[in-house]
Amino acid sequence: MLNRRCATGLIAALAVLAGPSVAFAQSYPAKPIRWVVPYPAGGGSDFLARTIGQQLSTQISQTVTVENKPGANTAIAASDVARSPADGYTILSADNGTMVFNSALYSKLSYNPEKDLVPVTLMGRFPMILVVGPNSDVRDAKDFVAKAKAAPGKFSYGSAGAGSPHHLAMELLKVNSSLHMVHIPYRGAAPALTDLAGGQVNAMMVDLAAGAGFIKGGKVRPLAVAHATRLPQLPDVPTFAELGFKGVEASAQVGIVAAAGTPPDVVNALQKQVATAINQPAIRQKLVDFGIEPVASTPQQYSDLIRTEVQRWHQLIREQKISLD
Incomplete structure (x- = not known):
């Protein structure tokens, strides 16, 4: 009886501790989302964010504001999002430069792609x-x-x-x-x-x-x-x-990342909404017509891809002695 009472008390205590996080995830998104694009308006990344963002806004009944913040090979925008609250309401369009190349091209970066940002989904490839x-x-x-x-x-x-x-x-x-x-x-x-x-x-x-x-x-x-x-x-x-040229495969890969520490339930909720938007037939066709291969990967799939790409491209960058310092 005592053990049962202790177990019941422990479960209740855990529920109280988890309550705010669970409730937050369940209510997400409850306010507008700020979507930062690290390139000027009019480019491929901007088109991708605005096309998906418009559909996403319709689905969640919240405003999705796309903000263009170019500069420093995407580092300015990445640093902005990395330092934003880890609540899923500020997200970044991140490409290979942001998540893969920059950490090899620069000896010093204003953000750490592995520690400061969490992958949400790979939206598409160019x-x-x-x-x-x-x-x-x-x-x-x-x-x-x-x-x-x-x-x-x-x-x-x-x-x-x-x-x-x-x-x-x-x-x-x-x-x-x-x-x-x-x-x-x-x-x-x-x-x-x-x-x-x-x-x-x-x-x-x-x-x-x-x-x-x-x-x-x-x-x-x-x-x-x-x-x-x-x-x-x-x-x-x-x-x-x-x-006959094996291994010559390359693309610009654009995904969504959020600030590290964003609750997993929020990351998953955002990924599902974005994937739903991408897989709308009209949206999907619009992306294909523009020259994008739609993907809509899971957070884990995107994370695994980044890890593989880092190994592949960092070796090339080192061997070719490419640096942007």
């Missing part, structure tokens, strides 16, 4: 595509690699910026194929594509969201996709694997 100018004499990806290998240091490639997924995707191809090419970083994909179309650089890796207009308009020519499968929007463009 697969990379190797493109050349319209007047290039390169026939296909195999010919590109052969010509670049035959002229070490003569081929140049543009990117959306040093340390960007576009830059590192080409570094991956360089290592995979033993190429020596000159990197020309730009401030965004648009000026790089413009120079590629004009013949100022020989090639670049670009995602479809940024490059669709140039590809459709014939201003640049796609040679291969750095993805496991062909893209539905470019069914005639082969993957690198099909052409």
